[in-house]
Amino acid sequence: xxxxxxxxxxxxxxxxxxxxxxxxxxxxxxxxxxxxxxxxxxxxxxxxxxxxxxxxxxxxxxxxxxxxxxxxxxxxxxxxxxxxxxxxxxxxxxxxxxxxxxxxxxxxxxxxxxxxxxxxxxxxxxxxxxxxxxxxxxxxxxxxxxxxxxxxxxxxxxxxxxxxxxxxxxxxxxxxxxxxxxxxxxxxxxxxxxxxxxxxxxxxxxxxxxxxxxxxxxxxxxxxxxxxxxxxxxxxxxxxxxxxxxxxxxxxxxxxxxxxxxxxxxxx
Numbered sequence: 001x002x003x004x005x006x007x008x009x010x011x012x013x014x015x016x017x018x019x020x021x022x023x024x025x026x027x028x029x030x031x032x033x034x035x036x037x038x039x040x041x042x043x044x045x046x047x048x049x050x051x052x053x054x055x056x057x058x059x060x061x062x063x064x065x066x067x068x069x070x071x072x073x074x075x076x077x078x079x080x081x082x083x084x085x086x087x088x089x090x091x092x093x094x095x096x097x098x099x100x101x102x103x104x105x106x107x108x109x110x111x112x113x114x115x116x117x118x119x120x121x122x123x124x125x126x127x128x129x130x131x132x133x134x135x136x137x138x139x140x141x142x143x144x145x146x147x148x149x150x151x152x153x154x155x156x157x158x159x160x161x162x163x164x165x166x167x168x169x170x171x172x173x174x175x176x177x178x179x180x181x182x183x184x185x186x187x188x189x190x191x192x193x194x195x196x197x198x199x200x201x202x203x204x205x206x207x208x209x210x211x212x213x214x215x216x217x218x219x220x221x222x223x224x225x226x227x228x229x230x231x232x233x234x235x236x237x238x239x240x241x242x243x244x245x246x247x248x249x250x251x252x253x254x255x256x257x258x259x260x261x262x263x264x265x266x267x268x
Contacts, residue, residue, distance in 0.1 A: 016214025113236030
């Protein structure tokens with residue numbers, strides 16, 4: 001429980017920093033697909049004697065590179081490339097786990113996480129990803145924000161902007177892989193996307209969105225961990241369900257408040 005809590009404390013600012021950019025840049029599908037793509041690497045890691053995190057970084061990072069190149073162009077082309085590679089990676093992982101390798105970790109643990117089995121290595125990896133992300137944000141945050149609001153692609157061109165975009169994609173891939181041990185290959189969005197999407201419903205600035213996402217990710221992560229302990233349920237799945245419920249309530253609440261405000265305006 002102590003290590004699980006420490007992992008959530010490390011993932012929360014990572015969610016605030018990168019989750020904001022994921023939502024603004026519409027990278028939710030990319031984030032989910034990179035986490036899922038690491039699944040085949042995790043399956044073969046044990047039988048081949050490779051550290052699981054290293055295998056996940058190699059496979060997930062390679063997937064992110066292929067996806068970035070294959071997805072250049074229009075948004076439909078990017079979505080099609082992401083969906084195709086996502087399905088292929090997931091199918092390959094399932095085939096390897098069921099017919100080729102007898103993975104000791106268990107498919108369910110790889111897909112849905114093992115937050116209560118977090119060790120010192122996983123904590124060190126998450127801390128390193130957070131440190132690198134903070135350094136990159138100090139260099140590129142202004143470019144990330146300007147590109148996030150530049151739907152027409154008319155933002156400032158140049159090598160630095162291109163480097164900022166590539167750095168963001170690399171960091172998102174690293175964060176997704178670092179979150180796998182906590183919530184699994186299929187649920188990385190529960191940490192990196194859902195809190196940011198919820199906070200965006202009410203945030204009035206990028207800084208507010210970052211702080212709101214970090215606070216929400218921390219609160220949902222710790223609450224989900226406690227609920228999972230009390231219910232004897234998988235923590236990753238509980239955190240995902242809790243995040244989805246909070247998002248639904250927040251969305252309905254904002255819509256109700258908007259209708260009430262409109263009704264008062266009309267009546268006055």
